[in-house]
Amino acid sequence: MHEELTSRRTTVVFVVxxxxxxxxxxxxxxxxxxxxxxxxxxxxxxxxxxxxxVFVTTQNVSETLREIVRVHQDNLGLQGKLRRYVQLDQDYQxxxxxxxxxxxxxxxxxxxxxxxxxxxxxxxxxxxxxxxxTIDKGFDDGIxxxxxxxxxxxxxxxxxxxxxxxxxxxxxxxxxxxxLSALPVQVRRSGEDGLLEGLNAPGMQINYLLTQSGVAIxxxxxxxxxxxxxxxxxxxxxxxxxxxxxxxTMRMASVRPAVNFNRLREVMIIAGGGGARE
Amino acid sequence: xxGVRVNNVTAVIFFFSVLVxxxxxxxxxxxxxxxxxxxxxxxxxxxxxxxxxxxQLFGFAWGIAWxxxxxxxxxSHAFLYTIFGFxxxxxxxxxxxxxxxxxxxxxxxxxxxxxxGMYVLYHIFSPQEYTASGNYIVWARAVLNVALAxxxxxxxxxxxxxxxxx
Numbered sequence: 160m161h162e163e164l165t166s167r168r169t170t171v172v173f174v175v176x177x178x179x180x181x182x183x184x185x186x187x188x189x190x191x192x193x194x195x196x197x198x199x200x201x202x203x204x205x206x207x208x209x210x211x212x213v214f215v216t217t218q219n220v221s222e223t224l225r226e227i228v229r230v231h232q233d234n235l236g237l238q239g240k241l242r243r244y245v246q247l248d249q250d251y252q253x254x255x256x257x258x259x260x261x262x263x264x265x266x267x268x269x270x271x272x273x274x275x276x277x278x279x280x281x282x283x284x285x286x287x288x289x290x291x292x293t294i295d296k297g298f299d300d301g302i303x304x305x306x307x308x309x310x311x312x313x314x315x316x317x318x319x320x321x322x323x324x325x326x327x328x329x330x331x332x333x334x335x336x337x338x339l340s341a342l343p344v345q346v347r348r349s350g351e352d353g354l355l356e357g358l359n360a361p362g363m364q365i366n367y368l369l370t371q372s373g374v375a376i377x378x379x380x381x382x383x384x385x386x387x388x389x390x391x392x393x394x395x396x397x398x399x400x401x402x403x404x405x406x407x408t409m410r411m412a413s414v415r416p417a418v419n420f421n422r423l424r425e426v427m428i429i430a431g432g433g434g435a436r437e
Numbered sequence: 438x439x440g441v442r443v444n445n446v447t448a449v450i451f452f453f454s455v456l457v458x459x460x461x462x463x464x465x466x467x468x469x470x471x472x473x474x475x476x477x478x479x480x481x482x483x484x485x486x487x488x489x490x491x492x493q494l495f496g497f498a499w500g501i502a503w504x505x506x507x508x509x510x511x512x513s514h515a516f517l518y519t520i521f522g523f524x525x526x527x528x529x530x531x532x533x534x535x536x537x538x539x540x541x542x543x544x545x546x547x548x549x550x551x552x553x554g555m556y557v558l559y560h561i562f563s564p565q566e567y568t569a570s571g572n573y574i575v576w577a578r579a580v581l582n583v584a585l586a587x588x589x590x591x592x593x594x595x596x597x598x599x600x601x602x603x
Contacts, residue, residue, distance in 0.1 A: 169490045173523045176497045180519055183504070183512030184562040192511060199505045209461075 273390070273431035276301055280423045281329060289336040289359055291323070294426055299327040307389045307429045308332045310418050317394045317417040318382060319426055332426065335395065336363055336416060343383040344395055346412075349373045352383050353412070355395065361420060363396065368410040374401055380414050390429070448491075452498060455479045460506050471577040476503060477551065478582055478589045480522055481543045485534035489526025496522030510555075510563050517554045521547045535594075537587045544586035548579035 186192050278296040296302050302322055309316040320340060323333040333340050337357040344355040344365060351372055353365035368374055378398040382389040400413040455476055463472040476499045484492030500515030507514075525543055532539045552575050 165490070169488075169493070169523070169526075172490065173493050173519070176493060176519045177516070180497070180500075180512050180516035183501075184510070184516060184558065186511065196505050196511070 273429050274301075276428045276430045278302075278330075278426055278428060280426060283423075289357070289361055289420060290334055290339075291337065292320075292332050292334065292423060292426075294330050294332055294428075295328065296428070297328045297330045298325045301430050302330050302428055303430055305388055309393065309427045309429070310423065310425070311427065312418055315394060316427065317396075318389060319418055319423070321388055322428065334420070336361060336420070342389065343385040344380050345383040345391070346374050346398070347379040347381050347392075348375075349378070352385060355380065355414060361416070362399065363414040363416060365398075365412040365414055366409065368401075368412060370403070370408065370410055372401075372410050374398055374410070374412050376400060380412075448495075451479075452495065456499065456502050456506075459503075468581070469577075471574050471581055473581045473585050474548065474551070474578055475585075475589065476518070477521070477547055478544055478586050479593070480518055481525060481540070481547060481586065482534075482590055482593055484522045484525035485529045485532065485539070485543060487526070488529055489523050492522030492526030492529075493519050494522070496520070510559055513555060513558045513562075516558065517551055520554075521550065534590070540586045540590045541583050545579065545583045548582045552576070552579065 183192075276296060278294040278300075280292050281295040282293040284291060294302075294308075298304075302325060304322060304325060306322045308319045308321055310319045311317075318335055320332045320334040320337070322330050323339075324331040335342070335355070335357055336359065338359050340355075340357040342355055343352060345352050346365075349372070351368065351374060353368050353374075355363050355365050357363055365374075365380065376398050380395045380398060382391050382393045382395060384391040394417045396414040396416040396418075398412045399415045402411050402413070403409075404411055459475045463475060466472070480492065480496050480499060483495045496518035497515055500513075500518035503509070503514040503518075504511045525547065532543070534540065
């Protein structure tokens with residue numbers, strides 16, 4: 160009986176609701192319905208705005224959490240690295256102490272530290288453009304005889320020449336392009352040694368290369384460990400051409416100097432060096 | 438009396454929660470422009486678990502709210518959801534709503550009926566300015582509804598207390 164009553168009441172409500180719905184469907188959004196809809200939408204709008212705000216905030220929170228996790232992972236990795244470097248530092252200190260002890264034990268003298276003097280190019284003789292330059296420092300300024308002279312070109316030093324004549328406050332530098340200059344050089348790629356001689360021209364020549372020499376155009380030419388004047392490994396120039404000598408027993412290589420002889424301003428003299436004439 | 442009040446408050450909270458989620462949140466989790474019809478799934482849940490009376494009342498209320506908050510043909514959702522709530526509620530005695538098949542089948546049937554019903558209503562009641570959309574989104578939404586229905590039923594069942602008798 161109760162169930163039947165409930166069912167009947169449900170059906171009545173359904174019929175009423177259906178009639179209401181059909182009425183709403185036939186209104187076709189007249190001006191009153193449209194106004195009511197707009198008011199209700201206006202009332203409901205803050206909910207949507209709040210939801211959007213919450214969503215954006217949640218996104219930011221998740222982004223922040225991800226960032227925190229990432230930073231934490233980075234921190235763990237860096238802590239591991241730091242421990243490793245602390246260990247390496249301890250090893251270094253231990254080896255350094257050991258090195259000092261062994262040096263004392265052997266009465267070993269440390270290699271001489273080179274001293275550098277910077278000078279300006281004071282004068283150039285047009286008649287000897289590729290032979291000499293005069294710098295504004297001499298033996299009173301600590302310039303030794305035969306000291307190597309370098310210029311800083313690009314990001315590295317390159318060979319300019321060596322000190323020739325000295326006065327109290329000036330000195331003449333024998334350029335590597337001077338025919339008086341001859342220094343042992345090495346081709347960096349192949350490791351072959353040769354003797355580089357000046358030509359009083361904007362180029363030089365390597366002599367005494369073997370006929371089976373692997374020197375090629377473009378190879379970098381550097382100072383040789385055999386040199387008594389220059390430290391080894393300093394760039395001099397680049398191979399421009401390779402030829403065979405007249406008697407076909409040796410090869411020769413033309414070398415283009417790395418230094419720009421028309422842009423000489425400051426030079427660097429290795430004052431701690433010096434030694435036998437090449 | 439207190440229990441009735443609690444039930445009414447719960448029903449109102451549930452009603453508005455579903456609306457807020459549907460109209461404020463689903464657009465943020467839409468896949469290729471397809472957002473689920475959580476109102477329809479919730480209506481299936483109410484109808485299956487609470488019977489025809491509550492099903493049709495919820496259907497009417499949600500439908501009216503949908504019509505107000507959307508630009509669809511006014512009264513169309515209220516009409517369809519009232520019918521769905523009533524029909525499914527009437528059949529709920531013969532179905533076990535705890536089964537995933539029942540949940541999916543009722544949601545699928547209602548989703549397809551909503552597409553067809555909306556098409557018919559637009560043809561009968563719509564003035565010139567309205568057209569029923571029949572692109573892939575409505576079909577994809579039906580599929581999404583079916584896929585989400587079991588999850589939704591499970592989630593709601595965690596918070597709801599089943600009545601002793603329907």
